[in-house]
Amino acid sequence: MKKINWDLNNISWKDITPGGIVEVPGSASDTITGEWRSDKPIWDKDKCKQCLICFPVCPDSSINVSEGKMVGIDYDHCKGCGICANQCPFGAIEMVREG
């Protein structure tokens, strides 16, 4: 996938795209919003029953699902809101203090 290679501290008007067009779809994923987190969700693979309830409740698209199975948490983007842990019916996600 194409990446945006901008040094935001050293940018001039010449770098701005005509009409303010953003050329790379989904480029916000370059931003590591995981740094915002103060509580970290820890997924317990053994308790998980693969119901996928955690998947749609995440505001940050940070429940990694592969071939219809929960495979982990995207800590680069998870902001630690705890909705997944709150909704998991099997107690397979636990929030722990991080920072």
Add this chain to the structure above:
Amino acid sequence: MAFKLKEEALKPERLTGGHRMCAGCGAPVVVRAVLRALKAEDQAVICSATGCLEVSTFMYPYTAWNDSFIHSAFENAGATISGAEAAYKAMKKKGKLPADQTIKFIAFGGDGGTYDIGLQSLSGAMERGHDMVYVCYDNGAYMNTGIQRSSATPRFADTTTSPAGSSVPGKQQQRKDLTAIMAAHHLPYVAQTAPLGSKHGGFKDLHEKAEKAIYTEGACFLNVLAPCPRGWRYDTPKLLEMTDIAVDTCVWPLYEIVDGKLTLSYIPKEKKPVEEYLKAQGRFRHVFKKGNEWMIEEIQKEVDRTWEDLLNRNETK
């Protein structure tokens, strides 16, 4: 089509992480659910009215959207998306676009950009009958600029421009019933929904309504409750507890109107008292103070009135 979460999870994600919405925000949960209702092979042109969602998902030079996205103003998301739809139709007619390609047109707006500032362009787009969906994520105030009251803010809610104090009881007016206003445009599909916890079927209601809205020809409207932990004053993990209690108290009734026929999607077995909804949120803390009992009574009365009205209009009994 029946909602199967396992199958929906196989679809490509249309809203990436890395957007700057607050932790625990309801809006991206709503957006993801609506876009999941698109068939994987279909493309979308999405537009957003000014609001949290727009400024946080589309910060130049970054976008959290994997589909085409038009950054619009507060007033004109309805006009922008309807213009794009009209251009698409014309280009298709002239053979400038492949005949087998389907593009859907979806606008998102918060309650500020929908109930208030964007209402005229939304009304125009709906009346003209463009093949589009307008999705309002209703969090009940201008949360992006610091929790100012909007016409969607419920009565007695504490906001920065309707602060609850000794002489003012929070917001003094009733909220506007936008879903009814949209239904009065005689649209083919209008619905009120919310992302819900698993005891209410989780995302089934929202998904199925989004799917109907997207794939019903003509202008369709969805009003979706999207709690805001900052503005409502609750802890972020409780997002779906908020929507669950909103539907169990009938503060946020779930229904759809298809060609003028209203169907309630959920009738609670036991309608819970409105206190249960109010006590979960800091913006209503003052209504529990001694001497303010009349506020709770007033809120309950209004909820009962609108719920009775919906029950009477419900055509699937």
